[in-house]
Amino acid sequence: MSALAASLITLVATAALAIVGTYFTTRRNLEATFDTSLRDLRIDAYKALWKELEALAKYARPESLAKREALELAATLRVWYFETGGLFLSHRTRQDYFALLDGLETVTSSGEKRLRAEDDEFLRVLGSRLRTGMTADVGTRRTFPFRETDRDPAARRRTFGEPGGAGRLVVARGRRRFLLFGPRRLTLTSEGLGKTHWEPERTAFSARVTEQGSVDERVFLLESTHVVEGPKGWRRGATEPRRGSTIWVERDPES
Numbered sequence: 001m002s003a004l005a006a007s008l009i010t011l012v013a014t015a016a017l018a019i020v021g022t023y024f025t026t027r028r029n030l031e032a033t034f035d036t037s038l039r040d041l042r043i044d045a046y047k048a049l050w051k052e053l054e055a056l057a058k059y060a061r062p063e064s065l066a067k068r069e070a071l072e073l074a075a076t077l078r079v080w081y082f083e084t085g086g087l088f089l090s091h092r093t094r095q096d097y098f099a100l101l102d103g104l105e106t107v108t109s110s111g112e113k114r115l116r117a118e119d120d121e122f123l124r125v126l127g128s129r130l131r132t133g134m135t136a137d138v139g140t141r142r143t144f145p146f147r148e149t150d151r152d153p154a155a156r157r158r159t160f161g162e163p164g165g166a167g168r169l170v171v172a173r174g175r176r177r178f179l180l181f182g183p184r185r186l187t188l189t190s191e192g193l194g195k196t197h198w199e200p201e202r203t204a205f206s207a208r209v210t211e212q213g214s215v216d217e218r219v220f221l222l223e224s225t226h227v228v229e230g231p232k233g234w235r236r237g238a239t240e241p242r243r244g245s246t247i248w249v250e251r252d253p254e255s
Contacts, residue, residue: 038088039138045085046134052076056127064120067108074104093133096202099219100126105234106242122230122245125221129202160227160248169220169227169248184211206232216243225250 055065055073065073077100080086089097103126107119115123135141157172167182180186186207198205203222208215219232227248 042085042088042134042138043140045088046138048084049077049080050131050134052080053127053131056124058124058128064115064117065123066114067110067112070104070108070115070123074101074108077101077104088137090133090137093130093137096126096130096133100130102232102234103230106231107244109242110244116244118228118245118247119230121247122221122228125223125228129221158250159252161251162246162248167246167248169229171222171227180209184209186210211243214240218243220248 052073055069077097081097086094086097100123103123107115107123157170160169160171161167162169162182165182167180167184170179170181186209197207204219205222206217206219209218217232218229221228221230227250228245229248230245231242
């Protein structure tokens with residue numbers, strides 16, 4: 001190979017490497033710029049939504065939401081989605097947003113003027129999870145991964161009891177077992193996989209529960225000290241009655 005040919009090969013290889021390096025550097029810079037711009041847009045949009053979720057605060061609320069307040073909150077969240085921030089929701093936070101909307105639509109379908117304490121807690125937990133999702137989207141609390149494993153309330157076998165009832169809920173995540181004892185029977189998920197549908201990033205699972213011949217799809221939200229069970233999803237035009245929410249309190253498995 002002549003010296004000229006070797007020089008040409010070296011020149012071409014150097015140019016190719018420079019082009020590839022420039023491409024990846026430019027792409028990385030564009031991604032960083034996009035991420036920064038998206039974060040700024042999300043912060044502005046999420047601030048408005050955060051303010052509206054004050055109605056579902058855990059502390060300093062003297063009583064549960066009135067049905068009118070829940071309906072007003074649902075309408076406000078719908079307007080926010082289409083006029084302010086729906087475009088900026090991440091996939092995970094969008095799931096939490098619609099879970100809260102579904103919960104609001106479902107619990108307000110009863111004729112009560114004020115929500116039951118259990119339904120109010122169901123909505124509070126859904127609102128809390130939406131706020132957690134928003135902080136993860138913008139990184140203001142650096143809660144990465146979304147829920148830390150050492151704080152995962154389903155990381156060990158736990159037993160919960162239904163206040164005032166004989167029901168017992170056993171959660172053992174390691175073997176994917178979710179057992180419901182008492183008058184109700186926990187059966188297959190909507191996917192028909194023969195087991196409950198576990199969502200580790202939301203520390204929640206859904207299942208079909210059979211009670212006195214009727215089947216209702218339920219969601220179980222695992223918190224640090226209790227489980228909130230509520231109706232899963234809201235269907236337009238549905239006529240079948242939906243059972244309200246239940247709060248399962250952790251107890252000694254031997255009791």
